Amino acid sequence: MIRFVDVRKSYRVGGQDIPALKPFNLEIADGEVFGIIGHSGAGKSTLIRLINLLERPSGGRILIGDTDMTALDDAGLRAQRQRIGMIFQHFNLLASQTVADNIAFPMRLAGERDARAIRARVDELLTRVGLSAHADKYPSQLSGGQKQRVGIARALANRPSILLCDEATSALDPQTTASVLELLAEINRELKLTIVLITHEMDVVRRVCDRVAVLDAGQIVEMGSVADVFLHPQHATTRRFVNEALPEEAASEHSHYAHVPGRIMRLSFRGEATWTPALGRVARETGVDFNILAGRVDRIKDLPYGQLTLAMQGDGVDRAMATLRDAGIEIEELPR
Numbered sequence: 330m331i332r333f334v335d336v337r338k339s340y341r342v343g344g345q346d347i348p349a350l351k352p353f354n355l356e357i358a359d360g361e362v363f364g365i366i367g368h369s370g371a372g373k374s375t376l377i378r379l380i381n382l383l384e385r386p387s388g389g390r391i392l393i394g395d396t397d398m399t400a401l402d403d404a405g406l407r408a409q410r411q412r413i414g415m416i417f418q419h420f421n422l423l424a425s426q427t428v429a430d431n432i433a434f435p436m437r438l439a440g441e442r443d444a445r446a447i448r449a450r451v452d453e454l455l456t457r458v459g460l461s462a463h464a465d466k467y468p469s470q471l472s473g474g475q476k477q478r479v480g481i482a483r484a485l486a487n488r489p490s491i492l493l494c495d496e497a498t499s500a501l502d503p504q505t506t507a508s509v510l511e512l513l514a515e516i517n518r519e520l521k522l523t524i525v526l527i528t529h530e531m532d533v534v535r536r537v538c539d540r541v542a543v544l545d546a547g548q549i550v551e552m553g554s555v556a557d558v559f560l561h562p563q564h565a566t567t568r569r570f571v572n573e574a575l576p577e578e579a580a581s582e583h584s585h586y587a588h589v590p591g592r593i594m595r596l597s598f599r600g601e602a603t604w605t606p607a608l609g610r611v612a613r614e615t616g617v618d619f620n621i622l623a624g625r626v627d628r629i630k631d632l633p634y635g636q637l638t639l640a641m642q643g644d645g646v647d648r649a650m651a652t653l654r655d656a657g658i659e660i661e662e663l664p665r
């Protein structure tokens with residue numbers, strides 16, 4: 330477990346303390362994929378860098394398991410940092426070293442001298458990230474996605490229990506992003522690593538995270554399971570991020586529905602409810618008419634979900650809503 334207890338962080342700029350993170354508490358469970366989303370300057374990098382103490386907090390304590398990171402001396406901190414791997418937006422590979430040497434670097438830094446043990450571990454990691462044929466290449470000979478895979482292999486070299494991802498897919502195209510996120514999900518599943526990632530894209534959170542915190546101007550303004558936050562965003566900042574991930578619906582919502590007769594409902598289906606034929610049955614039973622205005626079926630990590638915006642008409646609308654709710658479908662009436 331990673332625990333932030335009353336942590337705050339200010340930067341000293343020109344003799345003044347500028348707050349970057351207001352006091353907060355946060356717990357990240359072992360084995361979860363935890364996302365931190367926020368706009369530029371919200372404090373995401375600061376927060377993630379506090380975990381391995383690349384930034385020192387201005388107050389409060391950061392605990393990993395039973396270890397108070399803030400109380401360690403330099404040697405203790407070096408040892409703890411080996412339990413924490415990190416990957417970066419711009420990969421931070423050593424340009425003059427081969428892929429194999431980049432991956433071996435943290436092992437050598439940790440004092441490993443056995444060349445055969447290093448080679449065996451490098452081969453194992455190259456297989457895991459799908460780059461076995463590229464061991465002797467240099468970073469400049471690789472694509473962005475391949476460079477990030479080297480970054481991931483390097484981060485895993487010393488068998489960490491935590492992996493920090495600092496905008497790890499922001500420099501990649503959508504398809505490469507999807508494959509790197511799939512690799513992170515696989516690593517989380519198979520190695521039971523805790524993953525903390527920061528991003529400014531809700532789609533990254535939706536694909537890979539279990540829980541998410543929304544950071545706005547140095548404050549956590551919303552936190553919860555990705556399904557809850559994604560399907561029912563509460564804070565204005567969260568809504569903006571979710572709408573960016575659902576551009577069609579967001580654009581059509583308020584402008585186009587004004588002339589549509591009936592009551593406008595947004596239905597959210599999760600898990601099994603996504604595939605049940607509840608709508609047709611309820612329409613037959615209650616005599617309501619419905620008109621589909623927008624819809625989407627997708628996944629939140631491994632959970633199938635659907636969202637439908639409907640215009641419903643007829644005397645049975647309230648009864649239809651109650652029946653749909655009984656079937657496990659969440660319904661929200663949109664203001665007109």
Ligand SMILES: Nc1ncnc2c1ncn2[C@@H]1O[C@H](COP(=O)(O)OP(=O)(O)OP(=O)(O)O)[C@@H](O)[C@H]1O
Nearest residue numbers: 340341342349367368369370371372373374375376
């Ligand atoms: N080393 C520093 N010295 C002074 N101020 C800093 C420093 N690092 C960050 N800040 C300030 O702290 C605030 C939070 O910055 P931070 O980099 O954590 O945000 P961020 O959400 O990661 O943004 P970005 O996505 O642009 O990196 C910003 O106002 C930033 O200007």
